[in-house]
Amino acid sequence: MIRPRYALQLARTKLRSKRGVLAASIIVSSILFAALIAAVIVFTGVQKSAVRFVEAANNDQYLVSVTPNIPHSVTGFYGEGDFNLSLETVRSIRAFEKQYYEAERAKYAAAKVEYDKTTEIKALKPSSFADPKLPEEQRVMIEWTSPVIDALLEQKYDDYAKTAINKTEDILKIGVKYNAKNYYAQRYSQLPGIPTLRLIIDGKENFADEYKNEPMISTADKNTLHNGAYGFVDNTLLERHLLKTDSAGLKGIPVVPSAQEVAKLFGKQLGIPEEPEQETDKLAWLKSVQEKAKGATYQACYRNSAEVSMLEKIQFDYVEMKANEGVAGYQKPALLYKTPETGCGDITIASDTRTAAEKNAVTKSENDQKKLGTYVEPKHQVLTFEIVGLVYSQPLTFETTNANEYIKGLLSSNGYMSSTNTTASIPTQMYETLPDSLKFDSLVDTKPGRFISRSKDDFEQRIVAFATIDDARRFVNEVGCRSSSGDCKELFYTDTYGSNYLLLDEIGKTFVKVMTVALPILLGFAFVIIWFTISRIMAENRRETAVYRAMGAKRGDILAIYGMYTLLLAFRIAVVSLILGVTAAFVINMVYAPGISATAASMFGIINNAPNFSMFDLSSPLLLAIIGSIFVVSILASIQPLIRNVLRHPVQDMRSE
């Protein structure tokens, strides 16, 4: 049997012949494999970088937001709609309404206040959309402004709460089964938004914004402070965004708004430049916002419902007088208030031409309210907030038009980040250390919306922390449905919180699945190319093979020579593939990584000491598998031509001599 070194020596001579065919074959095969190699290197880099960010962002925890799913039948009239009520529902509402107003009348009687039936707002009103075939009794719709409906839903909620098994306390019990490590609270604050709470900018409240409650969704990142929307978030969850963690010396209610809104509202005052367009410049910008906004304070004016009503009256009267300017016989309102001229100043009377009877009627009404316990004294107070941290607001893009937006969407944190898009966060533990004088707890006299009130009680949202992604995935999948799902029958809504770690993990798994499909296909192409090359080389060397056979080479010797040739070919393809693939990945990393690093750092809010986002990682075992498969495919592709070649009778190829 020929020795390997001689087989190698003779095989190498084949590489020097038909160089054109050989080079084309090597290049085409190598490009196929290089594409795979580059994809694996880049993807591994992206995945590992994303994981580094996820771990850094979540303090090595995998967080799941859990919100009890209170059925729509409790929170409304789900399944029936406002004007498609069943006869049974209509009758039950009417019965409840009767009881409600009977109770109201009794309350008035007890307080010795005259009951005015005309002030009642019926729970149901005639519906022009109802099916005319229905009995008249049923052709009605819900009157949502009626206090009866509020009371009815309140009662439905109370009834549900008595037997519910998806309360906050249940989250903790279920979490234990999934190895939950920690639980964090996140809830809306009791602070009512604009117009009850209005920013004081340059010493003034902007009353022109009275009804400009800016949209929360499309430009949410800029309007949480303006809208007076605040939520409590556990300090731990905000940790990476906090610029100060020491509660001592707080000058006001600690708040973590978005850098964008701070720049918009206080940019001039704090000397913050506009946000740059380039991703790579954003980190520097964020750092500068951090430096300038840290410890900055701003004020907002809290005005209770009575004062808000007075302000609404000013607005209403102003509009009416403007509309009737010059109209003969128009009489302006008898009582006119004056807009406060200083931030959170008193609302004063501009003119009062009311008759004594009118004034008496007002006084009587106030006295009645006092007797009933519903009177609210006009009240306002300045609230001071201190910026103790910043988040970078997530862009809320629903369509991705380019790779960068896709990556942003992929990397964007969710959960608290989406809530911070609609509320500015108040670190709970920091707030609790404030002196009462700085807190707003005693101020709030308005009853928050019913849903907020409920979530505050038994059905508060919790953030559950897991040590492993697998525990988190099981919990998310088994305990609840996604908040994006349309019709959730589960007891809870469960969503990843803080980052899209499950999505990233899924993408990683999907990539492996895609590779398991793509690899055989590409290997198939490579097989054909290598088979063609080896077949051609062998066919063109038949005479030489016959000469070797004449010299005494056995079939095994010929197999060894061409087997060695196959390995040399595979080696060259592997080397060229690696060079091309690694180079391509390196270039991709060089071009895109800086931008994505900046994007990821801002998306995850890790502005200082952000992990490096690399798109270049050679640690995937898939790389070895690809290189190995080049050799395997080459050997497999050579079998048929090799066998055909050695089985040829040398005389066949000598005869033409």
Added chain:
Amino acid sequence: MNNQGGNTAQQVEDFLSLFENDADAAIAAIKEQAYQNLEPNGSIDSAEFRAELTAPVLRGDAPIISVQSVTKTYKMGKQHVQAINDVSLDIYPGEIVAIVGPSGSGKSTLLQILGCLDTPSKGKVVVDGNDITRLGDGKLSQLRRSTIGFIFQSFYLQPFLRLGDNVAVPAMFTSKKRSTINNETTELLDKVGLLDRRNHYPKELSGGQIQRAAIARALINQPKIILADEPTGNLDSKNSEAIIDLFKTIRNQLGTTIIVVTHNIEVASMADRVIRLKDGVVV
């Protein structure tokens, strides 16, 4: 047999002088008369022939190659073509034998059978005591490797191997040590006058040098038999002459049996014996 034991070169020189050294005229005359003047009867009585062998020829009783009633039939499409028909002959150790005949006469087929590359359809061939019709592919390879050296008209040196490595190729299929192969290669290149070209590639050599290298390659495993198929077919007369001289030297020094298929009259005339084939039979 008009030249047995004689000095062929001298005879050719004398012959050319008759034509005032006009080689073309001499060749034309040779072509006219050549085969009539050569051994008229291809079927030679071995005993008589052996008695006439010159000194270097080993006068053993047993032929090194014995061909007994060999027929070789090829299937070409639906037709069966008889390449050689009922050929019998013995070749003795140390003999130089020329196989001549027109194209298609079966020369190459006979050479391939003698070289153990092919087996007869009928009959028996014994090479160095081995009945090749009873040997499998492996044994036949071994027999070729140890007993036979091939020389081809087109030389078939590997263009991307240096001369030294080219000569060593047949030895690569043996279990010889590398140092042994190197020594033998050096010795053979020296013998054929190409030692200084050891590291040259074939493309850097002349046709004559290449064929000498091919002869050295055929000798690397010290074969008892050399089979040469038109060894001077691609050479000019000067180089052909040198090759003929080399064959004689090999036979005289090593006692190697040399069987040459040729159209070249000079090559044929230096042979101890000429076997003439026509339509697959010895005539």
